[in-house]
Amino acid sequence: xxxxxxxxxxxxxxxxAELGARSFPDFVARSEASFKTQVNQVISELLKRESLxxxxxSGPTSSGKTTFxxxxxxxxxxxxRTACLLSxxxxxxxxxxxxxxxxxxxxxSIDTIDMAYLRQDxxxxxxxxxxxxxxxxxxxxxxxxxxxxxxRLQPGGVLLVEGLHALSDEVIGTLDPETYLTVFIMPYAQxxxxxxxxxPEDLRKLRRISRDVxxxxxxxxxxxxxxxxxxxxxxxxxxxxxxxxxxxxxSFLPYELVVIAPAANRAIxxxxxxxxxxxxxxxxxxxxxxxYADLEAAVADARRLSQVAELLPSVDSSVIPEDSILQxxx
Numbered sequence: 001x002x003x004x005x006x007x008x009x010x011x012x013x014x015x016x017a018e019l020g021a022r023s024f025p026d027f028v029a030r031s032e033a034s035f036k037t038q039v040n041q042v043i044s045e046l047l048k049r050e051s052l053x054x055x056x057x058s059g060p061t062s063s064g065k066t067t068f069x070x071x072x073x074x075x076x077x078x079x080x081r082t083a084c085l086l087s088x089x090x091x092x093x094x095x096x097x098x099x100x101x102x103x104x105x106x107x108x109s110i111d112t113i114d115m116a117y118l119r120q121d122x123x124x125x126x127x128x129x130x131x132x133x134x135x136x137x138x139x140x141x142x143x144x145x146x147x148x149x150x151x152r153l154q155p156g157g158v159l160l161v162e163g164l165h166a167l168s169d170e171v172i173g174t175l176d177p178e179t180y181l182t183v184f185i186m187p188y189a190q191x192x193x194x195x196x197x198x199x200p201e202d203l204r205k206l207r208r209i210s211r212d213v214x215x216x217x218x219x220x221x222x223x224x225x226x227x228x229x230x231x232x233x234x235x236x237x238x239x240x241x242x243x244x245x246x247x248x249x250x251s252f253l254p255y256e257l258v259v260i261a262p263a264a265n266r267a268i269x270x271x272x273x274x275x276x277x278x279x280x281x282x283x284x285x286x287x288x289x290x291x292y293a294d295l296e297a298a299v300a301d302a303r304r305l306s307q308v309a310e311l312l313p314s315v316d317s318s319v320i321p322e323d324s325i326l327q328x329x330x
Contacts, residue, residue, distance in 0.1 A: 002182075002248035007200075008189035012311055015257055019313055024255075028319055031253040035325065038249045039068065042183060043075045045246075046158060052181050053126070053153060056172055057162040058241045059185035060234045062207040064251040064325035068185050069162045071323070081158055084125075084151040088163025088171070090136045091118045094143055102293035103286040104226055108233035110165045118171065122161070125153050126175065164233070167241040184245035186238075187252035191261075196308045198261070201231070203252065205305065206264035207329040213267040214330060218284065220264070220271040224305075225298040226285035255319070256326055262314035263330065268306045275299060 018027035046052050055072065059065050066087075073083040091114045097105045106112055121131045130152035134143045153159055165171060167182050187207075191198040198206070205227060212218035242248065274280040275295075283292045292298065317330045 002184055002242060002245035004188055004242070004248060005250045008250070008252060008254070010189065010191050010254060010257060012193045015254075015313060018255070019258070019315075024315070024319070028255050028321070031255045032321060032324060035249075035251065035253060036071075038247075039071050039075065042072065042181070042247050042249075043079065045181060046076065046081070047079055049181075050156065051178050052158065054122075054159045054161060054175070054180040055183060056166040056180060057160065057183045057185060058164060058167040058245070059249075059251075060164065060204060060238060061230050062204040062211065062329065063186045064328055065162045065185055067325040067328045068183075068249065068251065069160050071325075072160055076158055081156055082154045083158045083160055084153065086121070086133060086151065086159060086161045088113060088118065088161065088166055090134045090143070091115075092136045092138075092143065094141060097141065097287070099287045100229060100293075102228075103290035104229040104293045105285065105287065106229065108164065108230055110168055110170060110237075113163075113165060113170075115170045119174065122159075122171070122175070125151065125159055126179070128153065165237070165241075167244045168237070172244075181247070182245045183247045183249060184242045185249040185251050186242075188250045189252040189254070191257055191308070191312075193308075193311050196311065198257075198305075198308050200252075202305060202308075203256075203261075205301075206261050206309065207256075209264040209267050210260055211329045213264075219274070219281065220268040221275060221280060221292070221295070221298045221302055222283035222285050224301045225283050225292045225294060227301075228293075228297075251325055253324070253326060255315070258313045258315045259317055259320060260326060260329055261309045261312050263317060265306050265309035265312075268302045268309070272299070272302055272306070 057065055057069055076083045092112055093114050099105055124131050130150055133149045133151055136143050187203050188200050209220045209223050212223045286293050320326045
């Protein structure tokens with residue numbers, strides 16, 4: 001059973017001590033090396049135990065699951081073990097979306113996943129068969145089948161399955177435990193300065209804001225307005241999924257405090273300006289006809305995050321290595 005590593009604590013003095021022209025590149029390198037050491041521990045286990053055919057990777061939103069999984073694919077391939085990647089998000093139902101009392105769509109609960117379809121494909125792969133992997137289009141809310149997206153476990157190959165619910169009983173409950181490895185990934189650190197702090201959850205909020213603004217044309221306030229739906233499902237599942245994991249990966253990279261957090265803060269401030277001007281566009285994370293689920297709460301959270309993030313020095317994202325998990329959020 002995996003357990004959380006010790007919570008990493010950082011202050012403004014800690015960060016400023018790393019910002020020299022000579023020291024900062026080393027700070028980045030040490031941060032990345034620490035993460036890769038954790039990846040290598042999983043790789044070593046896979047290479048040591050030939051009976052392992054599958055790896056299930058879980059973690060809350062903005063933990064770096066996708067990039068971590070891609071790290072495993074590349075590393076296994078270099079070691080001569082073929083790897084196939086399957087995302088549970090591609091098995092979402094196409095049915096009409098259900099909403100909570102505030103109009104937030106349910107995109108997080110396990111009930112949104114077509115588990116029968118997923119288990120069917122996992123069973124075929126476990127028996128040496130071939131599947132055609134679906135692709136889910138979130139804008140259209142449709143699942144597409146692309147005949148060229150096939151997967152078959154080759155002798156000595158490994159299937160990598162990633163998603164929030166990858167460690168649920170519904171996914172792994174019927175499989176032989178000797179044939180799979182389980183991993184839980186989540187950033188676990190805290191920034192504290194002058195009684196203001198950023199919690200591990202706040203770090204993921206900042207990552208997600210940066211990603212949503214860059215890749216989904218969302219506003220920071222729409223991301224924060226949707227967050228309670230995320231938090232509700234995570235509260236119900238994280239403890240159980242961590243308890244089922246063979247490995248825990250702390251995906252926090254200390255230098256992200258001066259790269260991702262300031263970038264997210266700029267997006268937050270842009271959103272707040274639009275809000276104060278009365279020109280904030282409607283959220284796309286609520287049902288049609290609803291402006292925001294709880295805009296006042298989102299604004300309050302945005303201001304809290306900004307008050308802390310504005311303390312942090314800002315470094316351009318060009319310092320992030322091409323193979324870093326932080327690339328997922330810029």
